[in-house]
Amino acid sequence: MAGKNQRGGKQAAAEAHKAELTHTVADFEAAFWPDEQPVDNAVVMTMGALHAGHAALIRAARKQVGRDGRVAVTVFVNPLQFGTGEDLDRYPRNLAADLRLAEEAGADVVFAPTTEEMYPNGEPLVRLSAGPMGERFEGAARPGHFDGMLTVVAKLLHITDPDFAFFGEKDAQQLAIVQRMVADLDFDVEIVGVGTVREEDGLALSSRNRFLSGTEREQALALSRALFAGRDAGAQGPKAVREAAAAALDAADGVTPDYLALIDPDSFTEAPDDFRGEAVLAVAAKVGSTRLIDNVRIIVR
Known part of the structure; x- marks a missing residue:
């Protein structure tokens, strides 16, 4: 797609401009589409608490649309x-801090609406359903989560009307469901996945990592160790992958697993024992009171 919106405008290099903060749909539209020149547009959707993983998404969006394109970040x-008892508050x-990071990574506009701006008629009576893809793994642990997402x-x-939307591969089930929604419901946008950003010791970046104590952070490394052990066993087939990952996770202290699964990425169902390919x-587990998720893409032979 090339500037399907017929809106946008040239910008200076990312490092030479300020990202405009908007809170209403009207202000966002005025900021994001300042003239009628056709350029490519991209959006990165976030819930705030931005970190280097989000910055990687924004930089990927900037690279995709180029210096003359437009990049929006939603917060x-x-x-x-969020379900009952989850950590909304x-x-x-x-x-x-989110505005600074988004600006430094190359965003043109940050859209940070209130709940009332997003849902002016109150809690929506009509919602999308993630269907069967949203009922397993994270969906089983958090009923209704993917419908709300x-x-x-x-x-x-609809509000940002982008050519490209960027999502992190760390939330693999979310990415798969969004991609399926776009395909099944004919959304005119390309969904782009961006690889997980990790600390040097392997811990996947997450907004929830800040809730971990020093000891809990060390314990949380068991998630990535288990995934890497499974990935290393990929040449030996699905059973070996599951066993290697489970052994590493079982050996960890202070970690309460929710699930560890080898998943067919197309249907997001448990891969059969004869599965071959990507x-x-x-994995999902609680470390202390913090629930963490992580995943890796592997080749099973």
Whole structure:
């Protein structure tokens, strides 16, 4: 796609401009589409608490659309994604820091709406359903989570009307469901996945890592160790992958596993024992009171 919106405008190099902060749909539209020149547009959707993983998404979006394209970052803690007893109120919020990171990574506009701006008629009575893909793994642990996620993603795609939308591969099930929604419902946007960003010791970056104590952070490394052990066993088939990953996770202290699964990325179902090809090895576990997820893409032979 090349500037399907017929809106946008040339910008200076990323390092020479300021990202404009907007809170309403009207202000966002005025900032993101300042004239009628056709350019490529991209969006990165976040719930704030931005870190280097989000910066990688924004940089990828900037690279995709080029110096003359437009990059929007949305910052919205979506209440529809949080179930009873989950950490909606505890979720970290620091809009000033988010704006700085987004700007440094190359964003043109940050859209940070209130709940009332996103849902002006109150909690929506009509929502999208993630269907069977949203009922397993993360969906089983967090009923309704993916329905709430898809509902806000669809709304933000309508508001931002991008050519490209960038999502992190760390949330593998979310990415798969968004890609399926776009394909099944004919959204005119290309969904682009960006690889997981990790600390030097392997810990996947997450906004929830800040809730970990020093000891818990060390314990959390068991997740990536298990995934890497499974990945290393990929040449020996699915059974070996599962056994290697499970052994590494079972040996960890202070970690309460929720699931460890070898997944067919197309259907996001458990891969059969005769599976061959690219798969997602995913894990979810609690470390202390913090629930973490991680995954790696592996080749199973």
